[in-house]
Amino acid sequence: MSESEVRVRVAPSPTGDPHVGTAYQALFNYAFAKRGGGKFILRIEDTDRVRSTKTSEEAILESLRWLGLHWDEGPDIGGPHGPYRQSERTEIYREHTEQLLKAGDAYRCFCTKERLDEMRVRQGPNAGYDRRCRSMALSESQRRADAGEPFVVRMKVPLEGVCLMRDLLRGEIQKDWASVDDQIILKSDGYPTYHLANVVDDHLMGINHVIRGEEWINSVPKHLKLYEDFGWQPPVFCHLPLLRNNDKTKSKLSKRKNPTSINYYRRAGFLPEALLNFLGMMGWLMPNGEEKFTLEEMCANLELEKISLGGPVFDVAKLRWLNGRYIREDYTPDTLCDQLEAWALNREKMRQIIPLVQPRLQTLTDWSYLTAAFFADEVPFEPQDLVMKGQTPEQLLGILQMTIWKLEQLRDFSASALDALFRSLAEAFDLKLREFTAPFFVALSGRRAWTPLFDSMEILGSDIVRMRLKLAIDALGGISGKQRKNLEKQYVALFGRRP
């Protein structure tokens, strides 16, 4: 790796559906790297042992591949600075933590969860750690650790003064050290937190430009401190604005309000090049002002300094327009035919669907109306058909939401798993299965009768199913913040875990 070669990375956490925000970050990193003939690295940040899943990791890799954002080094293809999965680098973090402990730049903290809770009650929820363990002698901390007492490791942040940081888009930013917490860098399970892992890995992997979301700006002082402690050259930091919801709140893009899964857009019939193009125009435009551009054109023309900082709203209406332009302008009837086939109109898909419809066909033409919902994005339905026996609309709405939460946690979206889930849900709500499933037929197919629900759901896929259920909830009046809180409580009471 030459001294001047640009090396950037995207570092998703495999804790859920592949998020369009990840694709957004990946795109700008990719384009910046390719512009200068540099390298684009994919690193999996799976240090959250509870929430990380292999399924999610695979989905993220697959969705980035679909978009055409191919990485030069990554967990699947390896590279000279591997491993590229943080869960496989624990020894590296352990050694580096040891180094900080010895140098007095970090300390073990033995405070229990209970004491921290008590401390937060005493000094307010956002005051940060009170640094009780900071002055403990290393010998004592070593002794207690050797004795098997559980601990975390915290970094020692300066108590006063000002941290000067530089952001490529914003220039110099100042932050008082007093406003920075003694952040945990190594958890009691031995895994690092983001702060340690990202600094160590970025250095070891030769990352010299960190392009990431604005949500990280406030953490830069911690990262700079770690670079300093290790005696390393920090990278150039460039914080991109956050994609926003398309409503009056303009909060950061969230699945509560919009489909955020890349898989949803794929399944809903958006073209990868159009989605990528659309993400590219969030905060940036070609020098000639053209809104339609290819990945190659973006790579050839991207200047990070030109990115505008206002948080761009992810407006699906404009994405649809752009997607339509691609279909009209870039495809011949033949290539569009290929595209449709690759998307869903292929033999493999038909084979899945045919067993469900064959018993219900009197003529071949019945095929069209019976299967239309399989090839649709949203599906129209009569709101008055959304009813569940013995339940008020409010109760139904809550049941639908809790079902969505259950579906989000379902790793295996197969008919048999869905069957088991729905039976358990019907039981939990004290309903017959047929009573429970009735509104799902309406929400998912637009009709009161359809092909078998669970098999059909498997074919539809998790993303479309959840989106249509969300639409049904909206049709029933939607959920207020207060209702959501109550539902979460009810959910915990019913299922013993948080949604």
Next chain:
RNA sequence: GUCCCCAUAGUCUAACGGAUAGGACACUGGGUUUUCAUCCCAGCGAUGGGGGUUCGACUCCCCCUGGGGGCACCA
């Protein structure tokens, strides 16, 4: 609450300190098309407010307001 970031139409954005603030989506109206869509034309619509600096401010500075983000043994 506190710290940090941000601020051109409903939305995405353009504008060396010097045009009548430009383009696109959406919306409205009209034209072409057997319908619809496409396509073409037109319209609607913005520099959040107040102070400075300057001959001149969307642009630079300050205050206010508004919005967002951070403040976890999540990333």
